[in-house]
Amino acid sequence: MTKRVYLFGEKKADGDGTMRNLLGGKGANLAEMCKLGMPVPAGFTITTECCTEYFNLGGNYPKELEAEVNKALAATEAIMGRKFGDTKDPLLVSCRSGARSSMPGMMETVLNIGLCSATIPGLIEKTKNPRFVYDAYRRLIMMYSDVVMEKAEGIEPEDGFGIRVQLDKMLSDLKIAKNYESDTDLTEDDLKKLCDAFKIRVKKVLGKEFPDDAKAQLWGGIGAVFKSWNGRRAIAYRKIEGIPDDWGTAVNVQSMVFGNMGNTSATGVAFSRNPATGDNNFYGEWLINAQGEDVVAGIRTPNPLNEATKTDHNRHLESLERAMPKVYKELDDIQQTLENHFKDMQDIEFTIQDGKLWMLQCRIGKRTGLAALNMAMDMIGEGLIDEKTAVTRVAPKQLDEILHPVLDSNSEKKATVVAKGLPAGPGGAVGKIYFTSHGAIAAAARGEQVILVREETNPEDVEGMRICDGLLTARGGMTSHAALVARGWGKCCIVGCDQLNFGTINDKRVMIINGKIYEEGTVFSLNGSKGLVYDCSIATMDATENKRFVEFMDIVDKYRKLGVLTNADNPDDAAQALKFGAEGIGLFRIEHMFYGKNSDEPLSKLRKMIHANSVEERVSALEELEPFVVKATRETMRVMDGKPVTFRLLDPPLHEFVPQDPEKQAELARELGITIKEVRERGEQLHEVNPMMGHRGVRLGITYPEISSMQFRAIFRASAELQQEGLHPHPEIMIPVTVSHHELDIHKVLCDKEHEAVEKEFGFEIPYKYGTMIEIPRAAILANKMAQSAEFFSFGTNDMTQMTYGFSRDDINAFIEDYIKNKILPYDPFQTIDEDTVGAMVKMAVEKGRQTNPNLKTGICGEHGGDPDSIRFCHQIGLNYVSCSPFRVPIARLAAAQAAIADEK
């Protein structure tokens, strides 16, 4: 029989920490903590498999579940010494979600389950605290009606008028009416009346009574947690994080303990090391007389955990270390035990009830890229982990964040800080402020840099948080939703910035800081490492001069097998890539010399060539163009001295270089001494219906061999000139858009001719390699033949994806979102290589190519070359290198090393 329910409590558990797929991360770790002898409120976990079963049964529980739950509940009661639903001394429980992988705030939780007219008197009697009991009851009603009765039933209230909002307003109206400042001012009588009013409102709004039965509440809670797996927010989050829809969530039913039973009670969240910086200090926040949700929701600014980690922001607040030294000592021991046990930084939740410490959760803590890097290096030093483990501890995309810009400190000094908050996500951000997720998304779609400003964030904001450059909130602590999510994504983030106020002026929302009014769209700058807010634009700079980063990357390179080259077409980019550890250039696009700065002169020569009316005219124009090509190729090879530089011959169709607007056409006509009509006619003649599949790449060289010959000649001359200076250029010549080995053979003849001539001219040997892009399916299929002439293959997986999917990259915007949304495609295949089709073709081509030429060098250039998943695939199929943009070189190095380490396992 399938076991669906796993008990834990009192130093024993049915499960353990290895069972996260089945029990979810939370459930597995609760079991593990029990086994480690830690004080965990007893309870049980309903498995993720049962969740899947539930959905497969169309939202019904498997019939055996009830008996299993009853059995586990009885065992829990036995451990805790109280009975669920008991009128004398009732046990209350929570229902919490717990998936394999943390999805903070994306699924539902119901606390205080078991409170009803039958149990309330007993609990009052037992606790002697009727105010506490009614407060717990009003929390239960608020949560349950929202989560179980409304959301889980799929009721979609009008925007901003769900039951939760209504009950919140009733609470707040009451406080206003009574002139209370805080929830704690509410009396037992207030709360009792409020509960009654809540239940009436629930009945009215949702058409159903709030259930007055402990068991009914329990099953409602279990079902709501299951259903929340397929809630809109959870689905959106999984889409962003790439979590499969069929994993399901476990449900943890656990005895309630209360941090809000007075001043000997408290609740808190802590990390075994600082998740923002990686510093090896026990770090956390706590609130006296509070429930856990109060810390996470960021409603009250929490206290620091200990003296060592106090900051300017919270120095005035009492630490747990001072307030409850014994409990703090116990907690500190536990966190050390957990870190040593799991050999990684732990994120823990605890509650202190009447002076007794209870552990509610432990898990691997999320951290910034910087923290990940520092912790990995520290833990090697401490002997906690080995180098290979350290390499796997930094996610490749976190490097992106480490390499992200910070505010330039000189510029920053000159600016005035308008507000201060908690430094929740390090780095710098500059952008226009928007006050809603919706507004931020729209602005980002317009191409703006965006800072999302919120009073506090909630899971509804995730998409806006995802796209913003920086995040600023008025409330919340370092462990608030905003801080957790921002850190997870490596965003620059400042939270708890309480100088921020919001209002509406002329129907427009505005932000007010110290009386100054800011509209949406105003440029702000954030220093997320220090929590400083500026109402101006500040210059940014990159953060590559980090010594630990360099040390870490040295370790990374020890385990990497895949070469990492870069795509660069000028000396500046080449130098930048070298700094990032590029081992050469995998893609130098000759046409890039006709774009951007200093391109006017070569572009005019190119256009002259395009407008030539005979081979002679073309050759003469090409001769004028040649010195520019020599210079461009030479100066980049100079920077890359001693390393390969792969030159791709002119790739785009010629019409891309012909001016379209009448003014420029007239200018060109003047320059070339021809009529505007001739310019226009040549343009029309070159026009193509589908230029992506038109007269481009090697096809140009087949029709106009002189164009290829000039490029060969220029590259060899550039190389020879450097050799004369005593340098060591390694040119590799790459023929693009090939479909047949005959194209390569024909070009090899042209190439050899120029090579021979230039060698003769200079009087010494000029080494080079000859290869091709494999980017058209036919070339991949015939790779065994292509390898007869090619010494290397560079896979153009971007174009190959276009051909394999029949997706024009320039045109897919019209439908790609529909494809992702409808789950037709799991992701954009231009971002991550589709292993089953494009990847399979690359794999086949490598195998076929090596059958012909065992020494064939193979690599990939283009955007997949900087994507960690694609890099892993490239490693697996045995490519020699990937080539990516300079800023992605470290990411590629790390992804390659991780792939090699994963391979060993």
Add this chain to the structure above:
Amino acid sequence: MTKRVYLFGEKKADGDGTMRNLLGGKGANLAEMCKLGMPVPAGFTITTECCTEYFNLGGNYPKELEAEVNKALAATEAIMGRKFGDTKDPLLVSCRSGARSSMPGMMETVLNIGLCSATIPGLIEKTKNPRFVYDAYRRLIMMYSDVVMEKAEGIEPEDGFGIRVQLDKMLSDLKIAKNYESDTDLTEDDLKKLCDAFKIRVKKVLGKEFPDDAKAQLWGGIGAVFKSWNGRRAIAYRKIEGIPDDWGTAVNVQSMVFGNMGNTSATGVAFSRNPATGDNNFYGEWLINAQGEDVVAGIRTPNPLNEATKTDHNRHLESLERAMPKVYKELDDIQQTLENHFKDMQDIEFTIQDGKLWMLQCRIGKRTGLAALNMAMDMIGEGLIDEKTAVTRVAPKQLDEILHPVLDSNSEKKATVVAKGLPAGPGGAVGKIYFTSHGAIAAAARGEQVILVREETNPEDVEGMRICDGLLTARGGMTSHAALVARGWGKCCIVGCDQLNFGTINDKRVMIINGKIYEEGTVFSLNGSKGLVYDCSIATMDATENKRFVEFMDIVDKYRKLGVLTNADNPDDAAQALKFGAEGIGLFRIEHMFYGKNSDEPLSKLRKMIHANSVEERVSALEELEPFVVKATRETMRVMDGKPVTFRLLDPPLHEFVPQDPEKQAELARELGITIKEVRERGEQLHEVNPMMGHRGVRLGITYPEISSMQFRAIFRASAELQQEGLHPHPEIMIPVTVSHHELDIHKVLCDKEHEAVEKEFGFEIPYKYGTMIEIPRAAILANKMAQSAEFFSFGTNDMTQMTYGFSRDDINAFIEDYIKNKILPYDPFQTIDEDTVGAMVKMAVEKGRQTNPNLKTGICGEHGGDPDSIRFCHQIGLNYVSCSPFRVPIARLAAAQAAIADEK
């Protein structure tokens, strides 16, 4: 040791008729005729392998060849009783080419080899005919200097001033000076002096002496034949005919016999049946006192072979049957023996020397499509061949010719015949006359229908003959170059039309018939079946009502395994295809209802839909469009009653339907009640960079499901309406441009919904099939998944070729010729499927698809479906059907039957 030289003569031979790959067609058949005991002048064949060897040795003979040739020459001398180079009784020989497959006139021949100062006196003494000897000598000098000394040496004379032209002019100047009418008026003395003058001119023009040594002449001849394999004309011909360049030619060195030794000598060409009509009559032409080249070149109008085949054109000329009854009887017996031996119509060449018959050649005769059909049917009747052989006797492309139009007889009756000629290629042609191959090619490139008119044709004209619609010559007989080539290609052709004269008026070439002057570009009509020429345009009609054609196709269908469907989008095309034997419609393109006649109304509804601003507006426009779709699909299904009709959902991107020019935009704006600006903006919004890979096919239905739903609904309604009438429609719905089974699944839900609704509305079941186009590589690679939802695959190999090659069909004109010319591609992959890449993908997809669904129906639609080579491939990989345009249906049926028969072997 490799045997390079094969002897034949006197009823024996080293080789035989099966060795055509090694000995060439001519050599193999000479050997076979010897073995059959026929009178063949002795000689030997140098193998095609030796030709390849010769080229591989850079144009040098393998060293063993000389000894082998000498040995064979000695054996030949022994048989013929004369010695080559002998001063008393010299043997003369010819050197002729002979490839595996006939290439009429494309390679070189040298006759009379062995005449030189040493042998001339002996031959005069022996023949007592000095005039004959000097005539033979001047022919040798003319041929040898042209073929061996000029062409084979690669000397490219200025246009029209090669050595041959110069010697011809000397001959013609002499005749004018002497006031001679014909070559036969030349005296011994004239010829002797002419030979001397020729030799001086040869020396002067080519810088070398004409070789006065028999052996030197022989080797010169052998080399020239080898080299002519790689001559410009031969290469052009091979390109057109698809003959591989590496086959090489054999060289046949054969004892000369002379048809020009007086009035007991003659020469002729004959066919065992009529090659134009297929009539079972021994048919041919002969000339008294002439060499074979005189017949083929068409210089003199030849005599008919026998009484039975005389025509109005040659009734006045004496037949061989009457002139030399004994020889005729011998020849007639031989042709019957040959036909019975080879079981096919024979094309034979013979010479009568001094009353003795010599066979110079026999081969399978070329024939028109009509003749091929008639002969195949006759030979079945005669028991000469079986049905399967008969099926293989008509080339699929010959059917095209049978189905070609003829002049409409009613219109023809009303027109006046301006000239009459020999009916060399049947059928009718209407077009503008051009007098040069060059002019004809240019006109055809402009899209004109062209009639090429020449005094006589020569191999330099082949490209013009290839592209013309009809061919008309002033000279030559039924076996002239023009007639042979035209018949080979199924062209309408009239030869020997001696009323034609040519002149030049105002620097323009003109044609003159009975004093009436015609300039280039004048429209003429030809009746190639009767040899009638008209100077006006006459209506044409198709020739499908041929009873034998129907009988033949019935036999064809007995052996065919592949289904043949058609591509048709309207009732007319469907009816035409049915007449041609289509078994259903494999491709009905819904978008075709928006093009052409009666499309205004549906197009305006479609445009309204495109300009809709909301789902509601779109749905409403689609509702207006639906009745048109119902009608279009219903009426075609009505014609195809009982047979499947495959409807492809709307395929092109929407911008194809948006008007581009301002006037039409204004009109549309008026119609839709929106501004021109809105029309234009929508157009710009829909514009795509690469529309081939854009928002089209199923992608439209993913974004706008209502577009697909309307089409589903319309098809089911159309079907239901026919069912109500008692008909049996078989709609099959095909989803285009798919890349994922999810697209199919999502559409299946839409389809089922409409299906259910329409079934409910009508109250009965509506059968249909659901399938997809496989045209994007990803769909082919994932075919196992596609087959989960698809009941059939229809391969869109046109688009698949675009994707696999990265060739935009609309844009390849810029380079495809360069690709063929440079041998990068052996043929245009859009005409014939590339088996190694596109074909391999289709094969893989079929296998993968059938793994999932063993009953999966598979077919191909698009142009490859009408290409015989591609059809053979489709048969081989086990497709269920091909679908092609109506006019290609019979071709597909035949190609499919031939593939099945070839399979059995």
